Amino acid sequence: MKTFINILLLIAICSVACNKDLLEKRPQTEFMEEDVWRDPNLVQAYVNDLYTKMRHGFNEVMLGSMTDEARFIHNYGTTTSVTEAMSPEDLGALNLFGEWDKHYKAIRNCNIFFEMVGTAKDLKDDQRQRLRGEVHFLRAYFYHMLVKYWGGVPLVTQIFKLTDGQNMLIPRNSFEECVQYIVNECDSAIKLLPEVHDRDNKGRANKFAAMALKSRILLYAASDLFNQAGNTKPEWGYVQVGKAERDTRWAKARAAANDLIQTKAFALYKPGTSPSENYTRIFLDKDNSEIIFCKYFNKQQLGTSHDLYNGPNGYHNWGGNVPLENFVEGYQMADGSEFSWSNPVHAAKPYESRDPRFYATILYNGAKWKKRPSDAIGLDPVGVIQTGKYEKKNGGGIEVVNGLDTRQGPIENWNGSYTGYYLRKFMDINLDAQFFRGDQAWPFFRYAEILFNYAEATMELGNEAEARTIINEIRTRGGMPALDAAVTGDALKRMYRYERRYELAFEEHRYFDARRWLIAETVFSGPAKAIEIYGKLNPDTLLYTYKVLTNGVQERKFTKKHYLLPIMAEEIRRNSKMTPNPGY
Template sequence: MKYIFKSLSFCLFLGVTLIACNSDFLNTKPLDKVSGGAVWSDQSLAEAFVTDVYNGIRDGILDQMSLDCQTDNALYSFGKQDVNEANVSPSNTGTVKNTMEWGTVYARIRAANIALANLAKPQFDNATVADRMKGEMYFMRGYFYNQLLRYYGGVPIIKSPYTLDNPDFTIARNTYEECVNAIVSDLDSAAILLKGKNLAAGRATQGAAMALKARVLLYAASDLHDIPTAKAKSSVIASFSKPELLGYVSGDRTARWQKAKDAAKAVMDLNQYGYKLNLTAPVSPAEGQQNYINLYLSRNGGEADGIFLKYYIRASFDDWGSWYPRNNMPNGYHGWTSSQPTQQLVDSYEMMDGTKFDWSNPAHASSPYENRDPRFYASILFDGAQWKPRTPDGAGIDPAGQIQMGEYEVGSSSSPTKFSGLDTRNSTIENWNGTWTGYAIRKFMDPDPTLVDQNIRQEVPSIQIRFTEVVLNYAEACMALGQEEEAKTWLNKIRFRVGMPAITESGAALVTRYQNERNIEMLFEDQRFYDVRRWMTAPTALGSQAKIIIITGKLKPGKTVTTYKYSKENYTYSYSVQDLGTGKENRKWADKIYFLPINRDEMNRNNKLVQNPGY
């Protein structure tokens, strides 16, 4: 449309100065652009338009800053998060990534609407391809509306492209229930149109549409969106004059849980996914760790868990997700350590026998990184963890390729000198980009030892939806319906795959174990931010300061070392858990941030919008 407006303006100018305009000149088509009509009459151009809509998909953890940095799981190294400090407002919406920002997401929705309008009566001669494209666009429209819905609550539902003929561009927010129904309708249409279609990796499929529907219905049944429950837990929601924008003000909540359960089971019954979820006992810890790595790398069978993924190629400089190693590797490898796991997250990993880690237990406190859930070793880089060979400037200092997050003694125990770990903020390699918390991320990091240089990118996909989430959604719905044995059966299949023992609790204790299991299993997959809100556990989970670890290594009497290496034979290690401190980030919770504010510019443009409560 941009070139049309420019051409009109140019012709109007000519009409004033040159009345006898040459009609052939006026009919000249631009040589560097394609008209809308030409796009939809050519199958290849229509395919390119549809493909571009996918570019609005989130990078998730593979972005520089994980959404988990706005939860108790992680800290962002390069600045405070206004959401964490409850400082967001209509004029300061905080670090809202483009894939959640109101106007940007609606631009993608408009593109999907344009595609659906033009594909309703395809102008190219391949109805099968047109139907497949329509299925993809129904899915993407549902995907983008769900992004808005779980961030803002009910939003305006627009299902046709606005044009210059529209007399009024203002529209009110639909109710939460209407939004859920519209998204489910789009996903049902997508599932029908995409059934039996073989699509390239990264494209929407029948399974993706059905799995996203299961997620939408699970959220819809949760505490935050059952307004009677939400009002009892939040005075901000209780005082809001338009609660129907945030959830269900009436209706049968049990029926909503049943719909969520049925939707998840329908995906499970496709029998198209399920990486090693047929186990009846835990595998070994080593196999469990490798199973989990295979899942998030989508390799060696683990791709059978991936329902909808965003892929990257090293050749594309603009693919932010391919820069993940540079963004998140420790500074001792010239990485930025952008998203840093907190001590709260590390403490939430169970011991191998399924018991809770406890700092008051002397055995735990003296060796906090031993005998933990195998997913811990697959997800977190901690002091002493074996990792990749160092780059040339660090290889001589650390020939073992081990993570160094502490302050240690070197030389003789009788006259030691201080050595700062290469992955700390006192590193001799780089000291501006070290971790504040004492941890870095391993999950989603390609273990290829040649991928160390900060200028080398990787091709690990970003998980948008995977089958394990569907199974967890199913288990959660089962628990809500009182079907605890069925829930535990499937939860334990997930745990057996990583080498963890069965969960046996019931009632509130089972719910607590489930919520922790969900966080550990889907760590850094854009789940925690929304889960603690919809469960309404956010005041507890997000209301305290980020905790960090201080590690020191003291040489044992009679020991002498010239080059530091993690060794319990040579060193006595001590660990001190502390609050990060309000100077870095003053975390606190306010009920208004159950839902985020609509930007003031959007409110000014559309006088029919109602702002979220608390703003």
Template structure:
């Protein structure tokens, strides 16, 4: 025992001697980590740090719950996700409902901090600007900071502008909200710097570029010029905003709106001049079938459609991120998918006829065959009853050998010569995952890879999310031109969008032209996180997203003498009856209150920063 104790004491004495003689022992860097100081001495490490700032993009808009379900585009099928908290206007400072991480206050500021760290260290670089690497990284960091601030601004209004990384021991970490004007100016300054720094740089896919900086500037200036952010206009249209004592936090209290629209037009034109888009410059509509394929290509960013993308969030099968599961999240339950963000009838009805006329249920021809002769984008975006889709799984092909969408109830013949009801395989009465059936009678096709091998939750897809695309800038240019009274210029560009999908030219003028433009934007940009913001900034939510969601009920009855043992869509055999109904208010009861123009700042944030002022309509 004594010998053991002696050995232990000798070992301890040796350890203390080593520690006292070599102070560097305590300062050894962890072998599995890199110090922040080292990052900014090595261009490769600095590049990796800046790459990490992009993580705030998340899955883009490709999460299971999509922003579309907070609008008159879709309804979310599954309960308990916070969607109805917003659509029923029940948001408050303790519960803001479903908020994606790509817009969540705390998450955005965490990535703004990362951008600030990069900007601070790159301002006095410790490695040479070989091949413009410092300029490129600084440009990317400034773009991403602008992007995250723009996300905060379009949901919350003016926000605290933090332009440096806070450290330990600060006198205070509280800071007030900046005004709307200050916030917009800050974002635009970053984007101007980013565009200059990134000019001429050959950027990899999925990274900021000069064109991306110009495109985001186009979006930000368009929002800034819109009704919601013009104090006098907003006050005239909303008593809540008129009574808000801090209106400058969410709008310009005064100023020249014409100049704002001119800036928006110029910003959009800069994108048009530098980008190319896909299939612009047509002088007449393409054939209808070609128009369908063109829109599919644009949505999937393939076969020329990749030219539409200015900035995309890309996905690869090897990584298996949720952004590659849109087919699973939104596809039909009869294909073992989840039907998440199902289109509502309000959206379906806004797709024009092939000849450019409006669809109308009071028109007997339209009502008898509502899915015939519609805008090509309808067929490329919506899965409807009778639509030809993929082969079903081997277990379910005997029930549907043709691979057609079934969202109704239909008569089929029995062996004894009678009739019985066949519930569509893609309904909530289906024998296949009925709990995942659509409530609306529709499913989303847009952004879903049509490859027959990509059918259900066992497969993934590689379709990028369009963070920014060329056609958005074209539509921004059209809107600004209309606001400035330049109708011919607006129509010239608007019709180029329509021609590539086979729709005829718009010839209307005045208020009707504005309505036609807004519908065109709705259809062209469906499911791209545009509608949520558009109806707010136009200040038309009560007559759009405030409407009750509606659905289609379809019944197919066999024609006299017809017999069918396995159901198939066939108007020569069946009479189809289509009835539009409001969705059960127990499922969702949409309501609009003006407080929903902006997202509430959560109570936790208000408690952390007592200088914050809450948005209008919230306690």
């Protein structure tokens, strides 16, 4: 093989530093492909590099900004992705998430691994088995990423060479075949992987990660999007969608979630007595009882810039993905009732007595945050979020000043929020994000998701009492009152969807949930809303008024054809056997 593999990870360099003969022959970061399979350290480094292809959610543009959760203030193609402008020629920012080419390159590297690992020298049997399990999981993960955006995709399990010519042109497999392939890969990983790794292998996929992935893909496969009556295209979803077939799919989803639950290896994380603080700490406390599989970050080397990307401009941060009023007003009151701007009590004090998870997710006007940077502390000595306009006395008169965290404020106003809110979730209040990176872990899978998967499948199979019990486990951990036995039918489904939406907010679930429930045409369309806040002196304290804005933030349109992403025009041009998705 003449292909060069460039191992760019620092760990790869470190892992072969002791091999002087090899390093004398070539630069430290460049190895012939056959060299990799002669050295166990390089085999390990090869697999390490595959993990870097798993896209985490702490990137500058968050998937939530393609949904009714948020808007990305710097655009970067996000407007294209949330309007009818999206096309096979231009997916806009969604191309950053689906990553068709990158995922297939990663899959090719997985295929190379399986072809070569049997020849690897000096690799201990237990290590070979573990690495096989990890790559089965990774290949399943990469395919699940493609399938949940596009439906059925070509299943490539061999290594093509340039000389293969027309043989490289393969059609899309059916959605059913893709799901079964992913499930089979997960099953292989489950058999080969340990439940836990030793300290030196922390962060690698284990048996539970593979079980969680299996649970997710089977839940998606059972959902409405891929079970539409009248579908005749197997690559778009199932063709047989009668009640018996659907019940079988829901039963498989339920069983997969239950298998993981019954290991009793995980629990909802409740380290303290404050529901809001408990929710905050899920994403800050390392290796807590809820995290199944995550991406770790290291402040000193590969830290996350999530706080910088999304913090308020009044802290010299970049604003980034700002929550929409559409999302914020959906938070229930703490007593379980619905919030309404038409309710004068709610409208007078909209940020009081809300679902405790609201306070761990949203930075809103008046929220106590952290100490301002040195050049702003004189303007705000107590560290309170300012997203409104306020009257203040000036000599014998009154002047109106703009908040520090607005697009009219005195500090980097181009990074100010368009909506009157900032993201709080995942933030480390002790981090000075202007100068330092964080080490929060990105949760690829956490236990709450598995409980939701089990509850949804159980509910769809008709066992509402058991589903309600599971929903209440999550709901009461969040500080909300339990649902009583009178909540059934459509009301129970609404409450389930509420819980899933707000418990898993900004964790890259909403985009897929709204699509698989076939509600995206409603919830992802229309104006992205903001809040306008004015503080009037009365006489020495501020009396706030709030106005919901429906113009000027972003007008959105999700149409029926958007339920599956368009296959890129370039892909269809270079593969004559590739077929488009509906509507394109």
